[in-house]
Amino acid sequence: xxxxxxxxxxxxxxxxxxxxxxxxxxxxxxxxxxxxxxxxxxxxxxxxxxxxxxxxxxxxxxxxxxxxxxxxxxxxxxxxxxxxxxxxxxxxxxxxxxxxxxxxxxxxxxxxxxxxxxxxxxxxxxxxxxxxxxxxxxxxxxxxxxxxxxxxxxxxxxxxxxxxxxxxxxxxxxxxxxxxxxxxxxxxxxxxxxxxxxxxxxxxxxxxxxxxxxxxxxxxxxxxxxxxxxxxxxxxxxxxxxxxxxxxxxxxxxxxxxxxxxxxxxxxxxxxxxxxxxxxxxxxxxxxxxxxxxxxxxxxxxxxxxxxxxxxxxxxxxxxxxxxxxxxxxxxxxxxxxxxxxxxxxxxxxxxxxxxxxxxxxxxxxxxxxxx
Numbered sequence: 333x334x335x336x337x338x339x340x341x342x343x344x345x346x347x348x349x350x351x352x353x354x355x356x357x358x359x360x361x362x363x364x365x366x367x368x369x370x371x372x373x374x375x376x377x378x379x380x381x382x383x384x385x386x387x388x389x390x391x392x393x394x395x396x397x398x399x400x401x402x403x404x405x406x407x408x409x410x411x412x413x414x415x416x417x418x419x420x421x422x423x424x425x426x427x428x429x430x431x432x433x434x435x436x437x438x439x440x441x442x443x444x445x446x447x448x449x450x451x452x453x454x455x456x457x458x459x460x461x462x463x464x465x466x467x468x469x470x471x472x473x474x475x476x477x478x479x480x481x482x483x484x485x486x487x488x489x490x491x492x493x494x495x496x497x498x499x500x501x502x503x504x505x506x507x508x509x510x511x512x513x514x515x516x517x518x519x520x521x522x523x524x525x526x527x528x529x530x531x532x533x534x535x536x537x538x539x540x541x542x543x544x545x546x547x548x549x550x551x552x553x554x555x556x557x558x559x560x561x562x563x564x565x566x567x568x569x570x571x572x573x574x575x576x577x578x579x580x581x582x583x584x585x586x587x588x589x590x591x592x593x594x595x596x597x598x599x600x601x602x603x604x605x606x607x608x609x610x611x612x613x614x615x616x617x618x619x620x621x622x623x624x625x626x627x628x629x630x631x632x633x634x635x636x637x638x639x640x641x642x643x644x645x646x647x648x649x650x651x652x653x654x655x656x657x658x659x660x661x662x663x664x665x666x667x668x669x670x671x672x673x674x675x676x677x678x679x680x681x682x683x684x685x686x687x688x689x690x691x692x693x694x695x696x697x698x699x700x701x702x703x704x
Contacts, residue, residue: 335375337508338363341521343497343535345371349527351479351666352655357487367496372477375529378631379663380553380586382568382579383436383471385416389638393436398668399697408476414468415451418461425572426461439467439698447693451567454619468568473663480576500524501665509651520651523651529595530632532656534683544642544699546657548632553604555627556585558620576613581608587614595632633660642673643673644695653677654696
């Protein structure tokens with residue numbers, strides 16, 4: 333509908349854009365523009381698919397906890413649990429982790445060696461210490477993404493794929509934006525929502541907004557066939573120092589070196605050095621034989637300078653809204669983040685899900701003094 337004037341045009345149809353658009357659609361005319369052939373091609377489609385209360389740090393915990401009930405009631409979570417492993421020399425890191433999340437509402441328990449060995453079979457001897465997160469779960473990423481896309485369509489929202497924006501401008505003496513696509517097609521909207529993930533800063537530049545400094549970082553995952561086959565109830569296993577994590581998936585093992593390699597916004601691909609690093613670290617943790625590396629992939633996770641998400645109106649450019657910088661935690665926080673942003677955009681009150689969330693904490697206004 334190129335001649336229509338939308339209330340909101342959301343740029344990006346990954347989990348961020350889809351969830352926010354679905355929240356807005358019952359109340360407004362919403363357009364979602366996706367540069368790729370299909371939604372969720374980049375970060376959303378390459379997630380390691382877990383929901384972890386501590387993931388992203390204390391500043392993200394409120395969004396994660398606020399999203400939990402929605403995800404559980406919707407059937408998007410399957411209990412798994414998580415173990416954070418440590419050696420003797422890592423005990424201070426274990427203590428810091430516990431202290432960092434004290435009084436945040438997350439549940440963390442110290443494991444005895446016997447309990448640790450039971451949860452992670454054939455663990456090598458130096459990994460003698462661990463923390464247990466019972467609430468950690470697998471998350472049905474594709475199911476959640478489709479839930480939001482279907483809700484958008486059901487409420488009359490429009491999704492256009494192969495719609496790469498090349499110009500975003502507000503014509504003189506106008507109260508709407510005009511978005512020009514690579515195809516030459518144009519769309520008009522009262523407000524532009526930047527949910528472009530790794531491309532968030534380039535989209536801001538197109539609209540005349542100052543980039544925040546959102547940096548894409550590459551994360552690598554490999555799928556292994558191992559002997560013995562990993563038990564299906566194996567928890568998510570993480571290094572307390574952030575050197576690796578792994579979890580089972582349909583008889584295989586998903587492994588990551590927990591890498592964060594600075595990258596341009598692109599169709600990310602795994603580097604052999606990162607795959608090798610992941611395998612090397614894994615072999616120091618458990619006595620399992622790697623039979624075959626079956627798959628490898630990489631995705632981009634995009635972080636603001638302070639590693640908190642950015643939700644809110646741009647401080648200088650009227651009608652331009654940021655919904656970006658969601659790192660690797662954007663999927664697990666999607667319900668609460670989308671609801672919080674939609675309430676601000678629609679100027680409606682908080683509800684039970686968002687009552688304890690702070691808009692100020694995630695506002696782009698916090699970067700104004702940095703750029704001054």
